[in-house]
Amino acid sequence: MQNKVKLEQLNVHFGATHAVKDVSMDFFENSVTAIIGPSGCGKSTVLRAINRMHDLVPSARVTGRILLDDKDIYDKVADPVSIRRRVGMVFQKPNPFPAMSIYDNVIAGYKLNGRVNRSEADEVVESSLKRVALWDEVKDRLKGNSMELSGGQQQRLCIARTIAVKPEVILMDEPASALDPISTLKIEELIEELKEKYTIIIVTHNMQQAARVSDHTAFFYLGELVEAGETRKIFTTPDKKQTEDYITGRFG
Protein backbone atom coordinates (compact mmCIF):
# COMPACT_ATOMS: atom_id res chain seq x y z
CA MET A 1 0.00 0.00 0.00
CA GLN A 2 1.25 3.41 -1.02
CA ASN A 3 1.76 5.85 1.82
CA LYS A 4 0.37 9.30 1.16
CA VAL A 5 0.97 11.23 4.34
CA LYS A 6 3.77 10.52 6.75
CA LEU A 7 4.25 12.12 10.18
CA GLU A 8 7.82 12.21 11.43
CA GLN A 9 8.33 13.15 15.06
CA LEU A 10 5.52 15.63 14.92
CA ASN A 11 5.30 17.93 17.94
CA VAL A 12 2.74 20.66 18.46
CA HIS A 13 2.94 23.20 21.26
CA PHE A 14 0.39 25.86 22.20
CA GLY A 15 2.38 28.23 24.36
CA ALA A 16 3.38 26.04 27.29
CA THR A 17 0.98 23.20 26.41
CA HIS A 18 2.65 20.28 24.68
CA ALA A 19 -0.40 18.98 22.79
CA VAL A 20 1.19 16.45 20.42
CA LYS A 21 4.32 14.58 21.42
CA ASP A 22 6.76 12.99 19.01
CA VAL A 23 4.20 11.32 16.79
CA SER A 24 5.39 9.29 13.80
CA MET A 25 2.96 7.37 11.64
CA ASP A 26 1.76 6.73 8.09
CA PHE A 27 -1.54 7.32 6.31
CA PHE A 28 -2.15 5.23 3.21
CA GLU A 29 -3.56 6.08 -0.16
CA ASN A 30 -7.14 4.99 -0.89
CA SER A 31 -7.68 3.99 2.67
CA VAL A 32 -9.52 5.35 5.69
CA THR A 33 -7.56 5.90 8.87
CA ALA A 34 -9.45 6.54 12.08
CA ILE A 35 -7.90 8.53 14.91
CA ILE A 36 -9.37 7.67 18.27
CA GLY A 37 -8.65 8.60 21.86
CA PRO A 38 -10.12 10.41 24.85
CA SER A 39 -11.05 14.08 24.71
CA GLY A 40 -8.08 16.43 24.73
CA CYS A 41 -5.56 13.82 23.61
CA GLY A 42 -4.60 15.85 20.54
CA LYS A 43 -6.62 14.23 17.75
CA SER A 44 -7.85 17.51 16.26
CA THR A 45 -4.44 19.04 16.71
CA VAL A 46 -2.78 16.29 14.66
CA LEU A 47 -5.45 16.57 11.98
CA ARG A 48 -5.16 20.34 11.70
CA ALA A 49 -1.40 20.07 11.42
CA ILE A 50 -1.83 18.10 8.19
CA ASN A 51 -3.31 21.05 6.31
CA ARG A 52 -1.44 23.76 8.18
CA MET A 53 -4.47 25.11 9.97
CA HIS A 54 -2.27 25.99 12.94
CA ASP A 55 -0.60 28.72 10.87
CA LEU A 56 -3.39 31.03 11.97
CA VAL A 57 -2.93 30.41 15.69
CA PRO A 58 -0.15 32.70 16.94
CA SER A 59 0.61 30.56 20.00
CA ALA A 60 0.92 27.32 18.00
CA ARG A 61 4.35 25.88 17.18
CA VAL A 62 4.73 22.83 14.95
CA THR A 63 8.00 20.91 14.75
CA GLY A 64 9.00 17.69 13.05
CA ARG A 65 8.01 16.81 9.51
CA ILE A 66 4.81 15.97 7.69
CA LEU A 67 5.44 14.45 4.30
CA LEU A 68 2.77 14.67 1.64
CA ASP A 69 3.92 12.48 -1.26
CA ASP A 70 7.39 12.58 0.30
CA LYS A 71 7.56 16.39 0.38
CA ASP A 72 7.65 18.16 3.74
CA ILE A 73 4.64 20.49 3.98
CA TYR A 74 6.41 22.49 6.69
CA ASP A 75 9.40 23.10 4.49
CA LYS A 76 10.29 26.79 4.19
CA VAL A 77 9.40 26.87 0.51
CA ALA A 78 6.12 24.97 0.91
CA ASP A 79 3.05 27.09 0.25
CA PRO A 80 0.22 26.57 2.75
CA VAL A 81 -2.45 27.59 0.25
CA SER A 82 -1.50 24.97 -2.33
CA ILE A 83 -1.17 22.38 0.45
CA ARG A 84 -4.71 23.13 1.60
CA ARG A 85 -5.92 22.70 -1.96
CA ARG A 86 -4.51 19.19 -1.86
CA VAL A 87 -5.58 18.45 1.70
CA GLY A 88 -9.23 19.33 2.31
CA MET A 89 -10.98 19.39 5.64
CA VAL A 90 -14.49 18.70 6.90
CA PHE A 91 -15.28 20.08 10.33
CA GLN A 92 -17.21 18.76 13.30
CA LYS A 93 -20.02 21.28 13.02
CA PRO A 94 -21.40 21.72 9.50
CA ASN A 95 -20.23 25.17 8.40
CA PRO A 96 -21.70 26.12 5.03
CA PHE A 97 -21.25 29.77 4.07
CA PRO A 98 -24.51 31.28 5.31
CA ALA A 99 -24.61 34.12 2.78
CA MET A 100 -24.29 31.73 -0.16
CA SER A 101 -26.81 29.53 -1.94
CA ILE A 102 -26.45 25.75 -2.07
CA TYR A 103 -24.98 26.03 -5.56
CA ASP A 104 -22.49 28.70 -4.54
CA ASN A 105 -21.43 26.71 -1.50
CA VAL A 106 -20.45 23.74 -3.63
CA ILE A 107 -18.49 25.94 -6.01
CA ALA A 108 -17.10 28.15 -3.21
CA GLY A 109 -13.55 26.87 -3.57
CA TYR A 110 -13.48 28.16 -7.15
CA LYS A 111 -15.61 31.22 -6.59
CA LEU A 112 -13.65 32.56 -3.63
CA ASN A 113 -10.48 32.08 -5.61
CA GLY A 114 -12.00 34.04 -8.47
CA ARG A 115 -11.76 31.35 -11.12
CA VAL A 116 -15.20 30.07 -12.03
CA ASN A 117 -16.04 28.96 -15.48
CA ARG A 118 -19.80 28.94 -15.93
CA SER A 119 -20.29 25.68 -17.82
CA GLU A 120 -17.60 23.90 -15.85
CA ALA A 121 -19.23 25.12 -12.62
CA ASP A 122 -22.58 23.45 -13.40
CA GLU A 123 -20.75 20.25 -14.12
CA VAL A 124 -18.70 20.40 -10.89
CA VAL A 125 -21.75 21.21 -8.76
CA GLU A 126 -23.79 18.36 -10.18
CA SER A 127 -21.09 15.73 -9.93
CA SER A 128 -20.02 16.80 -6.42
CA LEU A 129 -23.58 16.76 -5.12
CA LYS A 130 -24.15 13.38 -6.73
CA ARG A 131 -21.07 11.96 -5.06
CA VAL A 132 -22.37 12.95 -1.64
CA ALA A 133 -25.87 11.67 -2.50
CA LEU A 134 -27.39 15.10 -2.06
CA TRP A 135 -28.24 15.87 -5.68
CA ASP A 136 -31.74 14.40 -5.67
CA GLU A 137 -32.61 16.20 -2.44
CA VAL A 138 -31.53 19.66 -3.58
CA LYS A 139 -31.54 19.70 -7.38
CA ASP A 140 -34.76 21.75 -7.45
CA ARG A 141 -33.51 24.40 -5.06
CA LEU A 142 -29.87 24.94 -5.91
CA LYS A 143 -30.34 28.69 -5.59
CA GLY A 144 -31.97 28.26 -2.18
CA ASN A 145 -30.37 29.17 1.09
CA SER A 146 -27.89 26.61 2.40
CA MET A 147 -28.95 27.28 5.98
CA GLU A 148 -32.40 25.83 5.31
CA LEU A 149 -30.96 22.33 4.87
CA SER A 150 -30.99 19.86 7.74
CA GLY A 151 -27.80 19.32 9.73
CA GLY A 152 -27.03 16.10 7.89
CA GLN A 153 -27.65 17.70 4.51
CA GLN A 154 -25.45 20.65 5.49
CA GLN A 155 -22.64 18.29 6.41
CA ARG A 156 -22.94 16.46 3.08
CA LEU A 157 -22.95 19.86 1.40
CA CYS A 158 -19.68 20.67 3.19
CA ILE A 159 -18.21 17.39 2.00
CA ALA A 160 -19.37 18.20 -1.54
CA ARG A 161 -17.68 21.58 -1.25
CA THR A 162 -14.49 19.86 -0.16
CA ILE A 163 -14.40 17.27 -2.95
CA ALA A 164 -15.39 19.87 -5.55
CA VAL A 165 -11.88 21.30 -5.42
CA LYS A 166 -10.47 17.81 -6.03
CA PRO A 167 -8.17 17.35 -3.06
CA GLU A 168 -6.01 14.27 -2.62
CA VAL A 169 -6.47 13.89 1.12
CA ILE A 170 -9.65 14.59 3.11
CA LEU A 171 -9.43 15.28 6.82
CA MET A 172 -12.62 14.82 8.81
CA ASP A 173 -12.90 15.94 12.42
CA GLU A 174 -15.84 14.10 13.97
CA PRO A 175 -17.91 14.77 10.84
CA ALA A 176 -20.98 12.95 12.14
CA SER A 177 -20.95 13.82 15.82
CA ALA A 178 -23.60 16.52 15.41
CA LEU A 179 -25.89 14.31 13.32
CA ASP A 180 -28.74 11.86 13.84
CA PRO A 181 -28.19 8.11 13.20
CA ILE A 182 -29.63 8.15 9.68
CA SER A 183 -27.51 11.08 8.55
CA THR A 184 -24.54 9.44 10.23
CA LEU A 185 -25.14 6.27 8.26
CA LYS A 186 -25.22 8.28 5.02
CA ILE A 187 -21.94 9.97 5.87
CA GLU A 188 -20.38 6.61 6.65
CA GLU A 189 -21.51 5.15 3.33
CA LEU A 190 -20.12 8.20 1.68
CA ILE A 191 -16.72 7.75 3.32
CA GLU A 192 -16.67 4.16 2.15
CA GLU A 193 -17.21 5.38 -1.40
CA LEU A 194 -14.84 8.32 -1.24
CA LYS A 195 -11.86 6.20 -0.30
CA GLU A 196 -11.73 4.84 -3.83
CA LYS A 197 -10.41 8.21 -4.89
CA TYR A 198 -9.03 9.85 -1.79
CA THR A 199 -6.94 9.29 1.28
CA ILE A 200 -9.21 9.81 4.26
CA ILE A 201 -8.29 10.57 7.85
CA ILE A 202 -11.18 10.70 10.26
CA VAL A 203 -11.30 11.60 13.94
CA THR A 204 -14.10 9.92 15.80
CA HIS A 205 -15.30 9.31 19.33
CA ASN A 206 -17.50 6.50 18.22
CA MET A 207 -15.76 3.10 18.41
CA GLN A 208 -18.35 1.35 16.27
CA GLN A 209 -17.93 4.01 13.65
CA ALA A 210 -14.15 3.62 13.64
CA ALA A 211 -14.58 -0.15 13.33
CA ARG A 212 -17.13 0.24 10.54
CA VAL A 213 -15.49 2.78 8.28
CA SER A 214 -11.74 2.56 8.76
CA ASP A 215 -9.02 0.32 7.42
CA HIS A 216 -6.43 1.61 9.86
CA THR A 217 -6.77 2.97 13.36
CA ALA A 218 -4.49 5.09 15.51
CA PHE A 219 -5.04 5.41 19.23
CA PHE A 220 -3.81 8.56 20.95
CA TYR A 221 -3.49 9.22 24.63
CA LEU A 222 -2.29 12.44 26.29
CA GLY A 223 -0.72 13.72 23.08
CA GLU A 224 1.16 10.52 22.33
CA LEU A 225 0.49 7.87 19.73
CA VAL A 226 -0.04 4.70 21.72
CA GLU A 227 -0.65 2.32 18.87
CA ALA A 228 -1.48 2.34 15.18
CA GLY A 229 -2.27 -0.49 12.82
CA GLU A 230 -4.93 -2.28 10.86
CA THR A 231 -8.35 -1.64 12.34
CA ARG A 232 -9.16 -5.31 12.62
CA LYS A 233 -6.04 -5.91 14.63
CA ILE A 234 -6.42 -2.84 16.86
CA PHE A 235 -9.97 -3.85 17.69
CA THR A 236 -9.32 -7.54 18.29
CA THR A 237 -5.74 -8.05 19.40
CA PRO A 238 -4.14 -4.72 20.27
CA ASP A 239 -0.53 -4.78 21.42
CA LYS A 240 -1.02 -2.33 24.24
CA LYS A 241 -3.17 -2.82 27.31
CA GLN A 242 -4.14 0.87 27.20
CA THR A 243 -5.62 0.48 23.73
CA GLU A 244 -7.64 -2.52 24.76
CA ASP A 245 -8.94 -0.74 27.86
CA TYR A 246 -10.02 2.26 25.83
CA ILE A 247 -11.71 0.27 23.09
CA THR A 248 -13.60 -1.90 25.52
CA GLY A 249 -14.69 1.22 27.39
CA ARG A 250 -12.82 0.42 30.55
CA PHE A 251 -11.44 3.93 30.80
CA GLY A 252 -11.98 7.25 29.18
Add this chain to the structure above:
Amino acid sequence: MKSVILRKGANMAMTGLMLAAALAVLVPLVLIFVHIIKMGLSSISLDFFTQIPKPTGETGGGMANGMAGSAVMIALASIIGLPIGIFGAIYLSEYGGSRISTVIRFAADVLAGIPSIITGMVAYTLLVVPMKGFSALAGAVALAMIMIPIILRTTEEQLKMVPGSLREASLALGVPLWRTSLKVTLRSAMTGVMTGVLLAIARVAGETAPLLFTALGNQFWSSKLTAPMAAMPLQIFNFAISPYEDWHRLAWAGALVLVTIMFALSLSARYFGRSRQKN
Protein backbone atom coordinates in the same frame (compact mmCIF):
# COMPACT_ATOMS: atom_id res chain seq x y z
CA MET B 1 -42.91 48.07 61.47
CA LYS B 2 -41.69 51.61 61.31
CA SER B 3 -38.44 50.56 59.74
CA VAL B 4 -40.32 48.75 56.95
CA ILE B 5 -42.31 51.86 56.10
CA LEU B 6 -39.12 53.87 56.17
CA ARG B 7 -37.37 51.40 53.92
CA LYS B 8 -40.24 51.39 51.44
CA GLY B 9 -40.30 55.17 51.46
CA ALA B 10 -36.58 55.36 50.82
CA ASN B 11 -36.94 52.85 48.01
CA MET B 12 -39.64 54.88 46.34
CA ALA B 13 -37.73 58.11 46.75
CA MET B 14 -34.59 56.64 45.20
CA THR B 15 -36.52 55.05 42.33
CA GLY B 16 -38.12 58.40 41.59
CA LEU B 17 -34.77 60.15 41.71
CA MET B 18 -33.17 57.74 39.28
CA LEU B 19 -36.12 57.90 36.92
CA ALA B 20 -35.86 61.69 36.98
CA ALA B 21 -32.15 61.48 36.17
CA ALA B 22 -32.88 59.09 33.31
CA LEU B 23 -35.55 61.39 31.94
CA ALA B 24 -33.18 64.34 32.25
CA VAL B 25 -31.10 62.71 29.54
CA LEU B 26 -33.97 63.31 27.15
CA VAL B 27 -34.38 66.96 28.07
CA PRO B 28 -31.51 68.43 26.03
CA LEU B 29 -32.50 66.39 22.98
CA VAL B 30 -36.14 67.43 23.20
CA LEU B 31 -35.14 71.05 23.81
CA ILE B 32 -32.88 71.03 20.78
CA PHE B 33 -35.51 69.50 18.53
CA VAL B 34 -38.37 71.69 19.68
CA HIS B 35 -36.30 74.82 19.47
CA ILE B 36 -34.83 74.07 16.07
CA ILE B 37 -38.19 73.14 14.62
CA LYS B 38 -39.81 76.26 16.04
CA MET B 39 -37.09 78.56 14.72
CA GLY B 40 -36.25 76.78 11.48
CA LEU B 41 -39.38 75.28 10.04
CA SER B 42 -40.89 78.57 8.86
CA SER B 43 -37.75 79.42 6.86
CA ILE B 44 -37.62 76.15 5.00
CA SER B 45 -38.79 76.58 1.45
CA LEU B 46 -37.86 75.36 -1.99
CA ASP B 47 -35.46 78.31 -2.24
CA PHE B 48 -33.57 77.02 0.76
CA PHE B 49 -32.62 73.87 -1.15
CA THR B 50 -32.04 75.48 -4.57
CA GLN B 51 -30.57 78.96 -3.96
CA ILE B 52 -27.20 80.08 -2.74
CA PRO B 53 -26.96 82.79 -0.06
CA LYS B 54 -27.96 86.27 -1.20
CA PRO B 55 -25.56 89.21 -0.75
CA THR B 56 -25.95 91.09 2.51
CA GLY B 57 -28.99 93.30 2.56
CA GLU B 58 -31.10 91.19 0.20
CA THR B 59 -33.63 88.80 1.67
CA GLY B 60 -34.19 85.17 0.67
CA GLY B 61 -31.57 82.80 -0.60
CA GLY B 62 -30.68 79.30 0.56
CA MET B 63 -27.91 76.88 1.38
CA ALA B 64 -27.82 74.79 -1.77
CA ASN B 65 -24.08 75.29 -2.24
CA GLY B 66 -23.45 74.40 1.42
CA MET B 67 -25.39 71.17 1.14
CA ALA B 68 -23.63 70.22 -2.08
CA GLY B 69 -20.26 71.15 -0.58
CA SER B 70 -20.90 69.03 2.50
CA ALA B 71 -21.94 66.12 0.31
CA VAL B 72 -18.80 66.45 -1.82
CA MET B 73 -16.46 66.68 1.15
CA ILE B 74 -18.13 63.82 3.02
CA ALA B 75 -17.97 61.67 -0.10
CA LEU B 76 -14.30 62.51 -0.56
CA ALA B 77 -13.60 61.91 3.13
CA SER B 78 -15.31 58.51 2.80
CA ILE B 79 -13.23 57.65 -0.25
CA ILE B 80 -10.13 58.33 1.83
CA GLY B 81 -11.38 57.04 5.16
CA LEU B 82 -13.30 53.89 4.24
CA PRO B 83 -10.44 51.90 2.71
CA ILE B 84 -8.00 52.95 5.42
CA GLY B 85 -10.44 52.23 8.22
CA ILE B 86 -11.71 48.95 6.81
CA PHE B 87 -8.40 47.53 5.58
CA GLY B 88 -6.76 48.61 8.81
CA ALA B 89 -9.47 46.82 10.77
CA ILE B 90 -8.95 43.67 8.69
CA TYR B 91 -5.27 43.81 9.55
CA LEU B 92 -5.96 44.22 13.26
CA SER B 93 -8.61 41.52 13.39
CA GLU B 94 -7.31 38.96 10.89
CA TYR B 95 -3.55 39.40 10.78
CA GLY B 96 -2.73 41.23 14.01
CA GLY B 97 -2.01 39.85 17.41
CA SER B 98 1.41 41.41 17.55
CA ARG B 99 2.68 44.42 19.48
CA ILE B 100 1.98 46.78 16.60
CA SER B 101 -1.75 45.98 16.69
CA THR B 102 -1.97 47.03 20.32
CA VAL B 103 -0.19 50.26 19.47
CA ILE B 104 -2.50 50.96 16.52
CA ARG B 105 -5.62 50.24 18.56
CA PHE B 106 -4.45 52.61 21.29
CA ALA B 107 -3.52 55.27 18.75
CA ALA B 108 -6.97 55.01 17.15
CA ASP B 109 -8.66 55.46 20.51
CA VAL B 110 -6.53 58.53 21.23
CA LEU B 111 -7.20 59.91 17.75
CA ALA B 112 -10.94 59.45 18.26
CA GLY B 113 -10.71 61.53 21.41
CA ILE B 114 -8.74 64.44 19.96
CA PRO B 115 -10.84 67.63 19.71
CA SER B 116 -11.79 68.19 16.09
CA ILE B 117 -10.48 71.75 16.07
CA ILE B 118 -6.99 70.31 16.53
CA THR B 119 -7.54 67.95 13.61
CA GLY B 120 -8.44 71.06 11.59
CA MET B 121 -5.29 72.87 12.69
CA VAL B 122 -3.14 69.91 11.69
CA ALA B 123 -4.81 69.69 8.28
CA TYR B 124 -4.20 73.42 7.91
CA THR B 125 -0.48 73.03 8.56
CA LEU B 126 -0.09 69.94 6.45
CA LEU B 127 -2.25 70.84 3.46
CA VAL B 128 -3.46 74.44 3.40
CA VAL B 129 -0.05 76.00 4.02
CA PRO B 130 1.93 73.95 1.46
CA MET B 131 -0.89 74.21 -1.12
CA LYS B 132 -1.03 77.94 -0.52
CA GLY B 133 -4.77 78.12 -0.08
CA PHE B 134 -7.87 76.77 1.60
CA SER B 135 -9.45 73.86 -0.20
CA ALA B 136 -12.22 71.31 -0.16
CA LEU B 137 -9.54 68.66 -0.34
CA ALA B 138 -8.01 69.82 2.95
CA GLY B 139 -11.49 69.81 4.47
CA ALA B 140 -12.11 66.27 3.32
CA VAL B 141 -8.79 65.10 4.72
CA ALA B 142 -9.62 66.65 8.08
CA LEU B 143 -13.00 64.88 8.09
CA ALA B 144 -11.36 61.62 7.06
CA MET B 145 -9.02 61.85 10.03
CA ILE B 146 -12.08 61.94 12.27
CA MET B 147 -13.82 59.11 10.44
CA ILE B 148 -10.92 56.67 10.33
CA PRO B 149 -10.68 55.73 14.03
CA ILE B 150 -14.47 55.31 14.27
CA ILE B 151 -14.62 53.04 11.22
CA LEU B 152 -11.49 51.15 12.27
CA ARG B 153 -12.75 50.25 15.71
CA THR B 154 -16.35 49.42 14.79
CA THR B 155 -15.23 47.33 11.82
CA GLU B 156 -12.71 45.44 13.92
CA GLU B 157 -15.38 44.61 16.47
CA GLN B 158 -17.73 43.38 13.77
CA LEU B 159 -15.02 41.22 12.16
CA LYS B 160 -14.19 39.65 15.53
CA MET B 161 -17.81 38.55 15.83
CA VAL B 162 -17.63 36.45 12.66
CA PRO B 163 -17.33 32.80 13.74
CA GLY B 164 -13.89 31.27 13.22
CA SER B 165 -15.49 28.25 11.56
CA LEU B 166 -16.29 30.33 8.47
CA ARG B 167 -12.70 31.48 8.06
CA GLU B 168 -11.50 27.91 8.51
CA ALA B 169 -13.99 26.62 5.97
CA SER B 170 -12.62 29.06 3.42
CA LEU B 171 -8.95 28.52 4.24
CA ALA B 172 -9.40 24.75 4.11
CA LEU B 173 -10.61 25.13 0.52
CA GLY B 174 -7.24 26.62 -0.36
CA VAL B 175 -8.43 30.21 -0.41
CA PRO B 176 -5.61 32.58 0.60
CA LEU B 177 -6.05 34.54 3.82
CA TRP B 178 -6.47 37.89 2.09
CA ARG B 179 -9.26 36.59 -0.12
CA THR B 180 -10.85 34.85 2.85
CA SER B 181 -10.73 38.09 4.82
CA LEU B 182 -12.38 40.09 2.05
CA LYS B 183 -14.85 37.63 0.58
CA VAL B 184 -15.88 35.63 3.62
CA THR B 185 -15.11 37.49 6.83
CA LEU B 186 -15.74 41.08 5.75
CA ARG B 187 -18.74 40.03 3.70
CA SER B 188 -20.34 38.28 6.66
CA ALA B 189 -19.78 41.37 8.79
CA MET B 190 -20.97 43.79 6.11
CA THR B 191 -24.19 45.01 7.72
CA GLY B 192 -22.41 45.75 10.99
CA VAL B 193 -19.62 47.49 9.12
CA MET B 194 -22.19 49.64 7.31
CA THR B 195 -23.63 50.65 10.66
CA GLY B 196 -20.22 51.90 11.76
CA VAL B 197 -19.74 53.76 8.48
CA LEU B 198 -23.11 55.50 8.79
CA LEU B 199 -22.35 56.53 12.36
CA ALA B 200 -18.98 57.90 11.24
CA ILE B 201 -20.67 59.88 8.46
CA ALA B 202 -23.30 61.18 10.88
CA ARG B 203 -20.51 62.25 13.18
CA VAL B 204 -18.57 64.26 10.57
CA ALA B 205 -21.64 65.68 8.81
CA GLY B 206 -22.02 68.22 11.57
CA GLU B 207 -18.35 68.98 12.19
CA THR B 208 -17.60 72.68 11.89
CA ALA B 209 -14.27 73.22 13.60
CA PRO B 210 -12.09 71.12 11.28
CA LEU B 211 -13.55 72.90 8.25
CA LEU B 212 -12.88 76.41 9.56
CA PHE B 213 -9.17 76.20 8.74
CA THR B 214 -9.46 73.98 5.72
CA ALA B 215 -12.48 74.31 3.44
CA LEU B 216 -13.07 77.81 4.78
CA GLY B 217 -16.49 78.17 3.19
CA ASN B 218 -17.66 79.85 0.00
CA GLN B 219 -20.48 82.25 -0.80
CA PHE B 220 -20.84 80.82 -4.27
CA TRP B 221 -20.99 77.55 -6.11
CA SER B 222 -17.63 75.90 -6.45
CA SER B 223 -16.76 72.49 -7.76
CA LYS B 224 -13.00 72.84 -7.54
CA LEU B 225 -11.49 70.58 -4.92
CA THR B 226 -8.45 72.83 -4.65
CA ALA B 227 -10.54 75.94 -3.90
CA PRO B 228 -12.51 76.95 -0.81
CA MET B 229 -15.88 75.20 -0.70
CA ALA B 230 -19.11 75.89 1.14
CA ALA B 231 -20.31 73.47 3.80
CA MET B 232 -23.52 73.39 5.78
CA PRO B 233 -22.07 73.62 9.27
CA LEU B 234 -19.84 76.52 8.18
CA GLN B 235 -22.78 78.40 6.67
CA ILE B 236 -24.83 77.85 9.79
CA PHE B 237 -21.94 79.18 11.86
CA ASN B 238 -21.37 82.25 9.66
CA PHE B 239 -25.06 83.10 9.40
CA ALA B 240 -25.64 82.63 13.10
CA ILE B 241 -22.88 85.05 14.12
CA SER B 242 -23.94 87.65 11.53
CA PRO B 243 -25.93 90.68 12.63
CA TYR B 244 -28.78 90.12 10.12
CA GLU B 245 -32.18 88.82 11.14
CA ASP B 246 -32.72 87.15 7.78
CA TRP B 247 -29.48 85.22 7.99
CA HIS B 248 -30.35 84.07 11.49
CA ARG B 249 -33.49 82.51 10.08
CA LEU B 250 -31.45 80.73 7.41
CA ALA B 251 -29.09 79.46 10.09
CA TRP B 252 -32.01 77.91 11.97
CA ALA B 253 -33.37 76.34 8.82
CA GLY B 254 -29.90 74.94 8.11
CA ALA B 255 -29.69 73.59 11.64
CA LEU B 256 -33.04 71.86 11.20
CA VAL B 257 -31.99 70.23 7.93
CA LEU B 258 -28.64 69.14 9.33
CA VAL B 259 -30.13 67.63 12.47
CA THR B 260 -32.76 65.85 10.40
CA ILE B 261 -30.08 64.34 8.18
CA MET B 262 -28.07 63.18 11.18
CA PHE B 263 -31.19 61.78 12.77
CA ALA B 264 -31.96 59.84 9.61
CA LEU B 265 -28.39 58.53 9.47
CA SER B 266 -28.55 57.34 13.07
CA LEU B 267 -31.90 55.71 12.44
CA SER B 268 -30.67 53.84 9.41
CA ALA B 269 -27.57 52.78 11.34
CA ARG B 270 -29.87 51.33 13.97
CA TYR B 271 -31.95 49.67 11.31
CA PHE B 272 -28.85 48.03 9.83
CA GLY B 273 -27.83 46.90 13.30
CA ARG B 274 -31.25 45.38 13.88
CA SER B 275 -31.53 43.47 10.65
CA ARG B 276 -28.11 42.03 11.37
CA GLN B 277 -29.16 40.71 14.76
CA LYS B 278 -32.18 38.99 13.27
CA ASN B 279 -30.21 36.63 11.06
